[in-house]
Amino acid sequence: MSLLALENVTKVYQMGDVKVRALRGISLAVEPGDFVAIMGSSGSGKSTLMNIIGCLDRPTGGRYLLDGQEVSQLSRDALAEIRSRTLGFVFQSFNLLARTSALENVELPLVYQGVRTRERLERATAALERVGLGERRFHHPSQLSGGQQQRVAIARALVAHPKVILADEPTGNLDSQTSIEVMALFQELRRSGMTIVLVTHEPDIAAYASRVLVVRDGLVQSDRRQPGELARPHLELVAEAQS
Secondary structure, three states, X not given: OOOEEEEEEEEEEEEOOEEEEEEEEEEEEEOOOOEEEEEOOOOOOHHHHHXXXXXXXXXXXXXXXXXXXXXXXXXXXXXXXXXXXXXXXXXXXXXXXXXXXXXXXXXXXXXXXOOOHHHHHHHXXXXXXXXXXXXXXXXXXXXXXXXXXXXXXXXXXXXXXXXXXXXXXXXXXXOHHHHHHHHHXXXXXXXXXXXXXXXXXXXXXXXXXXXXXXXXXXXXXEEEEOOOOOOHHHHHHHHHHHO
C-alpha cells in the first residue's frame, strides 16, 4: 500500500470573480522509503501540492489517502491529529524558537502530544544525536550555524517518529557546502527507511533524491526515478567537517 496516494486531485482558488486552477488533476503515489523531490517554477502548483500532501490545505476535488486513510474530508481536529502522528516538517527558515535551546526546540512536538517530561528529554536527545548535534543540545539558535540550525529542525521533525518527512526548500538559506551536508543527512535518513518528500527549485538539490517530479501548470509534467546517491562521495567530507 502506498504511503501517500493522490487521485486526480484538483485545487481551485476563488480570487474575486476569477477562478485560479492551481492543480488540474494530479495523481501520484509515494511508497515507503521513497525520496521524492518536487520541482517547478513559481506558480507551477508545487507549493499547493506540498500543502495538500502536508494536510495544510484541502483539495477541491479528487482523493488524498495518507497512510491508507482518506483525509480530504476530515475535520480540522482530525487533520491535525493525523498530521502530528504521520508527518514531520522541515522549513527553509528553520522556524526555531530563538530563546530556547536546541533540546527544547526538538521537544516541542512532544509537548503538544502530551508526552511526559522524561520521555521527551530522552527522545529529543536521541534525535539530536542522530543528526550529529548531541553535544550542542543546550545551545540556542543564535549560537549555531545555519547548517546546525537546520539539523535541529530535522531532529524536531524526527522526534515524533513520523512516517514521512516533508521538507520545503530545506537548503534555501544555506551555502553550497552546508547544503551538501544537509542533503547527505537526508540520504542517510532515507537509507534507514525514512520516506522524504521535498520541494526545491534547484536541480542540483533535486539530484540527491531517488525520484524527481516536475510540476508545471498544475499538472505533473514528468516523474522519473534516479539512483539518488549523489551525496555518497561527500560523506567523508561531511564527517571531516563535523570533527
